[in-house]
Amino acid sequence: MAGLWEKYVKAHSVEEALLALTTSPQPACPISGGTDLLLELQQGRHEPVLTLVDLTEIPELTTLETRAGELFLGAAVPVNRIATSELVELHASALREAADLIGGPQVRNTATLGGNVAHALPAADGTIALLALEAQVEVASLAGRHLIPVEGLFRGPGRSALDLSRELIVGFLINRRKIGQASAFKRVMRAQGVALPILNVAARISREGQQISQIGFAIGPSGQVPFRARNTEAFLTGKHPESAVLAEATAVLIAETHFRSSPQRASADYRRELAGWLLNQCLTTAWERTFTEHPVLNQPVA
Numbered sequence: 001m002a003g004l005w006e007k008y009v010k011a012h013s014v015e016e017a018l019l020a021l022t023t024s025p026q027p028a029c030p031i032s033g034g035t036d037l038l039l040e041l042q043q044g045r046h047e048p049v050l051t052l053v054d055l056t057e058i059p060e061l062t063t064l065e066t067r068a069g070e071l072f073l074g075a076a077v078p079v080n081r082i083a084t085s086e087l088v089e090l091h092a093s094a095l096r097e098a099a100d101l102i103g104g105p106q107v108r109n110t111a112t113l114g115g116n117v118a119h120a121l122p123a124a125d126g127t128i129a130l131l132a133l134e135a136q137v138e139v140a141s142l143a144g145r146h147l148i149p150v151e152g153l154f155r156g157p158g159r160s161a162l163d164l165s166r167e168l169i170v171g172f173l174i175n176r177r178k179i180g181q182a183s184a185f186k187r188v189m190r191a192q193g194v195a196l197p198i199l200n201v202a203a204r205i206s207r208e209g210q211q212i213s214q215i216g217f218a219i220g221p222s223g224q225v226p227f228r229a230r231n232t233e234a235f236l237t238g239k240h241p242e243s244a245v246l247a248e249a250t251a252v253l254i255a256e257t258h259f260r261s262s263p264q265r266a267s268a269d270y271r272r273e274l275a276g277w278l279l280n281q282c283l284t285t286a287w288e289r290t291f292t293e294h295p296v297l298n299q300p301v302a
Helices: 014-023 037-042 079-083 086-091 093-099 105-110 113-118 125-132 230-236 243-256 268-289
Strands: 007-010 028-031 051-054 064-067 070-074 136-141 144-149 154-156 168-175 181-189 197-208 211-220
Touching: 014 028, 014 051, 014 136, 014 168, 028 037, 064 086, 070 086, 079 093, 079 105, 079 113, 086 093, 093 125, 093 181, 093 197, 113 125, 113 168, 125 181, 125 197, 125 211, 181 268, 197 268, 211 230, 211 268, 230 243, 243 268
Parallel strands: 007 051, 028 051
Antiparallel strands: 064 070, 070 168, 136 144, 136 168, 181 197, 197 211
């Protein structure tokens, strides 16, 4: 990797990282796992970088914990830690399942959730799960910190809404699961093992009695950015997810999505066929999980 950058800074706090990004030889770029960035630099698919700022030793960015009514996942937490976390499994099953499908074991040991999201791909597994879970993103700059919905991070394929030379993703906040809530993630990929999905979906359901009272549903790739299917959500709200309802929901989903053909992955027609099957599988799994009790869910939030 020699020659791909001139200066390497290992930051130990968010403020130190931001100062390094803004005062070091430019252009500067943050790095945590580097599984995408280093490959793109090596292959010439990323603009030249003079300074890399390492985030992996910032305690705040490597924290995974519950905070009052939320689950916090630092941006530099390795994907494999998310995939094996009991906390994530309890409060955000869709994210744990998505993390378990990102790359292979070696990639998951190094890659981070923040990097997965910052790469801004329309069908990134972690991003699709976070979108359905209605995650909030804590963003830091030298001017301060603020929260934005995860769907506000994207401008197009590979184009983040953040200025990564001046801003950092600190972490992700997800509402803790309550009784009658659950989530799930489903994906179809090429049999040859190409890492990018043909299609993936995630859902988070809140149930009241035998009806869906609230739902988040995301699918990718559909269009230029990760897509939350709000028309499908509105159709399903207040209904029992029986087979006839899911069939109607599939029609709504196909009407609001924008699948394209990809010579490397699949045709638009095939994706439309897959969409209904994945919706059915994902919603059925999440719905069944809403009936699962857990002692922690009965405890008051501190």
